[in-house]
Amino acid sequence: xxxxxxxxxxxxxxVTETDVVTSSKARVTLAIARLATGFIxxxxxxxxxxxxHYSTGAPVAEGKPSLSWIDGGQPSQGFLKFGxxxxxxxxxxxIASPLTDWLFMLGxxxxxxxxxxxxxxxxxxxxxxxxxAMMWLAEWxxxxxxxxxxxxxHVIYALVLVVVALxxxxxxxxxxxWWANLPIxxxxxxxx
Numbered sequence: 001x002x003x004x005x006x007x008x009x010x011x012x013x014x015v016t017e018t019d020v021v022t023s024s025k026a027r028v029t030l031a032i033a034r035l036a037t038g039f040i041x042x043x044x045x046x047x048x049x050x051x052x053h054y055s056t057g058a059p060v061a062e063g064k065p066s067l068s069w070i071d072g073g074q075p076s077q078g079f080l081k082f083g084x085x086x087x088x089x090x091x092x093x094x095i096a097s098p099l100t101d102w103l104f105m106l107g108x109x110x111x112x113x114x115x116x117x118x119x120x121x122x123x124x125x126x127x128x129x130x131x132x133a134m135m136w137l138a139e140w141x142x143x144x145x146x147x148x149x150x151x152x153x154h155v156i157y158a159l160v161l162v163v164v165a166l167x168x169x170x171x172x173x174x175x176x177x178w179w180a181n182l183p184i185x186x187x188x189x190x191x192x
Contacts, residue, residue, distance in 0.1 A: 014180050014192075017171035030169040034115055037160045041128065042112030045105060048075040069105060076104040079138070086140025107131050115164065118174020122192055125165035129158040168192070 021027050047054045051068025056075075065071040080096035111128040114120040136154040141147070163169075170176025176192075185191045 014186065014189075015168065016177060016180070017168040020167050021169075027169070027172045030164060030167055031118075031172040031174065033160055034118065034121075034164045034169045034174065037157060037164065038112050038115030038117075040112070040157065041108050042116060045108035045112055048073070048105065048108070069101070074098075074101055076100040084138040084140070086137070086143055088137055088140065092138050104131075111161075115161065115170075116174075118170020118172075118176040119179040120191060121161075121165040121168070121170050121176070122190055125158075125161040128161045132158040132161075 017027055017030075021030065044055070046052060047056045049069045051057075051066030051071060051073065053066075056067050056073070067073040069075050077096040077098075077100065080092045080100060084092040107127060108131075111124045111131065114124040115128070132154040136152065139146075139152075139154075141152050142149050146152075168176055168180075170179065179185055180192055
């Protein structure tokens, strides 16, 4: 493997997915995992924004507006006030506000779009993992009666985000190579 040079030199190189993942089948599998995981985040944003009647649900009664964000719905507040369990229930209920709606929705859009495009995967892995950790804490799977007291889908999504970032999976079927070549990204590798 070639030694990396500092990004400020004219002939600087950067690590690509092919340096890290030598199997083309593994790179394709990582690309599929990246796209699927990105779509999970992006879909949450789209469904909650436009009320597509999946997790957002249909209008409560005939003639009532949908529960979508654009129709005045509160994408995080209802869950934070009434859907949380465990010892942090009061904490989550107390932070519920329009700000949490905005932070949640921007997080879903940002992580989803970046992961789908294959850009900013390190930042997306951090942000997405923080979102997943907060949701894990809010649902408190340690309680009796949960499906699994430690590992649930929040943990798996966070792990996939980390693996995708560490393997530069945005290079296959994404804009990762183009992104990595941008001067600002070359100077600030944490943006990769």
